[in-house]
Amino acid sequence: MNSNHIDGKAVAARLREDVALTIASLSVTPTLAVVLVGDDPASQVYVGNKVKFSQAVGMNSVERRLPAETTEADVVETVRALNADPDVDGILVQLPLPAHIDSDRVIAEIDPDKDVDGLTEISAGRLSLGKPGLRPCTPTGCVILAKEALGDLSGKHCVIIGRSILVGKPAALLFLQQNCTVTVAHSRTDNLPVVCRGADILVSAVGRPNMVKGDWIKAGACVIDVGINRVADASRKSGSRLVGDVDFAEAEPVAGAITPVPGGVGPMTIACLLRNTVLAACARRDLPVPDGLSI
Numbered sequence: 001m002n003s004n005h006i007d008g009k010a011v012a013a014r015l016r017e018d019v020a021l022t023i024a025s026l027s028v029t030p031t032l033a034v035v036l037v038g039d040d041p042a043s044q045v046y047v048g049n050k051v052k053f054s055q056a057v058g059m060n061s062v063e064r065r066l067p068a069e070t071t072e073a074d075v076v077e078t079v080r081a082l083n084a085d086p087d088v089d090g091i092l093v094q095l096p097l098p099a100h101i102d103s104d105r106v107i108a109e110i111d112p113d114k115d116v117d118g119l120t121e122i123s124a125g126r127l128s129l130g131k132p133g134l135r136p137c138t139p140t141g142c143v144i145l146a147k148e149a150l151g152d153l154s155g156k157h158c159v160i161i162g163r164s165i166l167v168g169k170p171a172a173l174l175f176l177q178q179n180c181t182v183t184v185a186h187s188r189t190d191n192l193p194v195v196c197r198g199a200d201i202l203v204s205a206v207g208r209p210n211m212v213k214g215d216w217i218k219a220g221a222c223v224i225d226v227g228i229n230r231v232a233d234a235s236r237k238s239g240s241r242l243v244g245d246v247d248f249a250e251a252e253p254v255a256g257a258i259t260p261v262p263g264g265v266g267p268m269t270i271a272c273l274l275r276n277t278v279l280a281a282c283a284r285r286d287l288p289v290p291d292g293l294s295i
C-alpha cells in the first residue's frame, strides 16, 4: 500500500476494536436489528457482513429477512415490533426497498433513538441543529478517514460532490461541524472541475465510475471516494470489479492522501454502524458516551 493511501480497512478494524472493548465494559449487550426485504444480491452480502461483524464485536444481532412481495404494511409492522422490543438498541432497514414499498414511510416508523442509520427526520434535525443524536454512518466514516490523514480539519475547504440524504447532505453538515468551509456540488454545478480544484478535502459520493480526474485535484489534497461502482473486468473470475468515483490511477500521484475502493469508506460504514449501535444502547439507558467512541 502506497504511503498516501488511507487504509480504511485498518481504520475500521481499529474502530471495531474500540467498539468491542466498550461492549466488554458495559453491563448490557447491545443488539442490532437488520431488516432486509427481497433478495438483492449486493444487499445480501452487505447484510451478511453486518451480522458477521456485529457478532465479532460481541453484539447481539437480529435479522428480519422478508420476501420481496411483503406488503408495506407488513414491513411497517416489523419495524414497529422492533421499536417496541426493549432489547433492540439499533434498527437498520436495508435500502433500496422493493419498488412497491415507500421507503420514506418505512424509515419514518423507526424510533429515532434506535435509528442507527441516522435517516429519520428527527435524526436529520438533530444533526442540522447540532444536537446529540445518531449520525449517518457513511459520512461519519468519511470524517474519521479525513481526520486520520489530516488531523484537525478546522479551516479546510471541503468540497462534497453529491447531495443525497444518505451521504452528501449529512456529510456537508458533519464537515461543517468539524469547522471546515463546505461546498456541496451536484449534477447542476457549473465548472465542477474548477470547484473541485479548490478543495483541501474532496469527497465524492456520486456513483459514476472514474468521473473525478487527476486534474480536478489540488496537489496534496485529501481525496475521500465514497462511490461503489461495479464495472466489467474480463480478467477477474467474477467478470467484474468494484471501483470508486475517482480515477484512482490519475488521482493517486496528485493527492496528498486518498482512499481506495474497495478498502476505503465501505468498511468504515459498517464499523460506524456498530459504533452507532453502542451509542444508541448507552443513550437509551442514560449512560455517558463511552471513552474511545467519540470522534
Ligand SMILES: NC(=O)C1=CN([C@@H]2O[C@H](COP(=O)(O)OP(=O)(O)OC[C@H]3O[C@@H](n4cnc5c(N)ncnc54)[C@H](OP(=O)(O)O)[C@@H]3O)[C@@H](O)[C@H]2O)C=CC1
Residues within 6 Å of the ligand: 138, 161, 162, 163, 164, 165, 166, 167, 168, 185, 186, 187, 188, 192, 205, 206, 207, 208, 226, 227, 228, 229, 265, 266, 267, 269
Ligand atoms: N461506501 C459506502 O459505504 C457507501 C457507498 N455509497 C455509494 O456512493 C455513491 C453515491 O450514493 P448516494 O448518495 O446514495 O447516491 P444518489 O444517487 O442518491 O446521489 C448521487 C448524487 O450525485 C450527484 N450527481 C449525479 N451525477 C453527477 C454529475 N455528473 N456531476 C456531479 N454530481 C452528480 C447527484 O446530483 P443531483 O442531486 O443533482 O441529482 C446526487 O446528488 C454510490 O456509488 C453508492 O453506491 C452509498 C452509500 C454507502
Ligand SMILES: Nc1nc(=O)c2c([nH]1)NC[C@@H]1CN(c3ccc(C(=O)N[C@@H](CCC(=O)O)C(=O)O)cc3)C=[N+]21
Residues within 6 Å of the ligand: 045, 046, 092, 093, 094, 095, 096, 117, 137, 138, 228, 242, 261, 262, 263, 264, 265, 266, 267, 269, 270
Ligand atoms: N439503510 C442503508 N444504509 C446503508 O448504509 C446502506 C444501505 N442501506 N444500502 C446500500 C448502501 C451501500 N453501503 C455499503 C456499505 C459497505 C460497503 C463495503 O463494505 N464495501 C467494501 C467492499 C465490499 C465488496 O467487496 O463487495 C469496500 O468498499 O471495501 C459497501 C456499501 C451501505 N449502504
